[in-house]
Amino acid sequence: MTQVKMTVNGKPASGEVEGRTLLVHFLRDDLELTGTHVGCDTSQCGACVVHVNGNAVKACTMFAVEADGAEVDTIEGQAAPDGTLNTIQQAFQDHHGLQCGFCTPGMVMSAAALLKENPKPSEAEVRHYLDGNICRCTGYHNIVKAIMAASGQEVSALAAE
């Protein structure tokens, strides 16, 4: 077992892990941050996306020991301390960008990374960026719309509904 220490959502966190423990399991099982989900075992679905040192990372592709000393941000740290949703979270609710909610934490974390590097993405850019995030419920329509809305773009005329 190895001791790991990291900063998670701005707070110090530590634990004893096996070498094979993935970051996602450390977050879920040791820190009880169960908002980060596991939807596959081939790093395809993106339900486990978190930010490590500011970059979007699939937490199933990284061992917990590799995140030793890192700054990790998860879905639990996105809303304000009083519970107010951030811009992306609010846009997902406003535009019905989630149904069962299972892929949602990964979608929100990926969207945040996208908007950081591309503040006004086109529809095609959003769709391309979400290549590593699978949603089975929404058909992506309202996810793409929510992300474009969160970037400040007008989305009401994108499609008939």
Added chain:
Amino acid sequence: MPKDFEPTRGIGASSKRREDIRFLTGSGRYTDDINLRRQTHVFFLRSDVAHGRLTGVDTSAAEDMPGVLKVFTGADFAEIGGMPCGWQVTDKHGQPMQEPKHPVLAHEKVRHVGEPIAAVVAETLAQARDAAEAIVVDIDELPAVVNMKDAVKDGAPKVHDDLTSNLCYDWGFVEENKDAVNKAFEQAAHVTTLELVNNRLVANPMEPRVAIGDYNRSDGEHTLYTTSQNPHVIRLLMGAFVLGIPEHKLRVVAPDVGGGFGTKIFHYQEEAFCTFAAKAVGRPVKWTSSRSEAFMSDAHGRDHVTKIELALDADNNFTALRTDTYANMGAYLSTFAPSVPTWLHGTLMAGNYKTPLIYVNVKAVFTNTVPVDAYRGAGRPEATYQLERLIDKAAHELKVDPIKLRRQNFVTEFPYATPVAVEYDTGDYNATMDKLEEIADHAGFEARRRESESKGKLRGFGVNCYIEACGIAPSNLVGQLGARAGLYESAMVRVNATGGLVVMTGSHSHGQGHETSFAQVVADMIGIDENMVEIVHGDTSKVPMGMGTYGSRSLAVGGSAMVRATEKIIAKAKKIASHLLEASEGDIELKDGAFSVAGTDKSVAWGDVTLAAYVPHNYPLEEIEPGLEETAFYDPSNFTYPAGAYACEVELDPETGHVTVERFTAADDFGNVVNPMIVTGQVHGGLAQGIGQALLENCAYDEDGQLLSASYMDYAMPRASDLPFYDVDHSCQTPCTHNPLGVKGCGEAGAIGSPPAVVNAVLDAIRSGGKDIGHIDMPVSPARVWEAMNV
């Protein structure tokens, strides 16, 4: 409904979803988020061969591995009931289907890749997995049957030695119509014939299945936490038929569930195992499926091979329809598998058309593959795909416009009794087709085609109609058809003293937003704020009874139960109000959360009445009991019949065969709509699954029964870049005539209605390039398109 006329609250409002807050902040409570004190973990060792005789399972080394508590094999379950099947189909000779035993763990034989052989319970999942590697399994491999037509040939290897063959049933519907149908074909002016495959799919909810068993020795109560669409059904099936636990000693909890799409209806071995093992090891036992396990243990969907024929008279009226379908059951009968290719499929073969004579034949076949059962649409997508592809083919053979041919044959008068045993209550198929042509800008298609052609691409336009039977179902009817359960729904409405309501519903929500839309209905009936209504579901210890969520039934059946219970609440509250207002009960009106005496300014607030019910100081105790809590069971008198018309516009690259969906338009009639935002979202999701089936998804086996598509590396899930924005309309509304909300159901429409439109559009595009290939099977991959165009 046009946005300008949308109410801001109650029925018809696009209320934002309250459940979103917990999902968006990581506060959802999915089954895998639950960890019980002293919990252990189970890992299932699964068969890696499709068919074989189990000659030895040596667990001795595994039992000595670190952390292992106990290793189970099929022998431990030999005396326990098999996984039950909930629907018995009777074949065309009046005989019951062949129904093999489905063991919790494989015993004596393995019958599909992924079938669990042994289960290791250990302190940690890693220890359980390590120990499973130390189990020595001896299997004498047998030839596998994968292809359905081969499976029913004489001399084919038998999946089940104790059955007479691999044929589960040979179903004819309506058998008495067969001769008349054949005669109509002899007299037809034109016959169109089509052979097609409805590709096998995997439902793939993003949350893999999870089960946690717990046993309390002090009171003898079992608890199962599970990813289920219908926890009460699991309680009944597992308790009564597998483990012999009475319902009052068994609690089943399905908390937040991350999508279902049908595959979480069924009772699975892992649920029974964890419940059983928790008592055996004296500690909670948890199983979390990996995605790879999900591919080989979740029930699959579709997998039909069909020959269908349409007879037309000289005026292009449909005169008869005849089908011959092979339906794959897989190795065992999953919970509702036999009903899917029969009663959920044959009864929809009339579609939106007044074809007077129909005969449907279905041969259900056992193969060495994962069991196949309901997946979003369940039988209705298979019916729609056959019929709507066939009509398109007929139109091109007859050189008539495909939309015109459909309109000519539409059912236009309601109620309409089809020749396949159902009665459509309402509909207006020309209205949805009109709306479709408008929104899809059918008139502008030729200009768009020229633009595509100027870029070296081909463009195609495809349409189809669909109808589905939802709101399943009248219990007395389905009982006659072989269902081994009633299909009502229950609701309990509990009003608290301070006026808030808790609604306990048997309809489970796993993405559909019931916690919001159900609250809208109850709040609207009383005239109070939606936030005063809490929706509780998914726990058998809280909800009286429930048949669960599937078949687009939640609002039509579960919502109707909730309306009936709320009506009882209002009736009692009016009695209390009449006492408080010293007026006759018949003069009491409820509006905007206040009771008033008609024609006066006397009124009493909702909260005053609810308080009086629980603090009955001034109360008609001699006439009514204190308290305000009512239960209703609602059993529908008919199915509901959502219908619509869909259009797909594709662009095809003739160099590569790659198809992109450029536009997709859906015009649906769902009857009344409670939350337009949620309904639109349901259609979007269904469309993505239907387009996924048409272009991308395929669950593939090789001839030895090896599953070739068992991960997201090999099974093509639709991604954001594969799909367009969809144009969706549900302004054509012919309310259901037999439920109190006038609603029809919207959950499956998109998946049912979209595959034929996509394929029809692809064929149109290929035709515009100068080649009429007649048909192409799904998924319409670039390789298939290129081959069809060039070889």
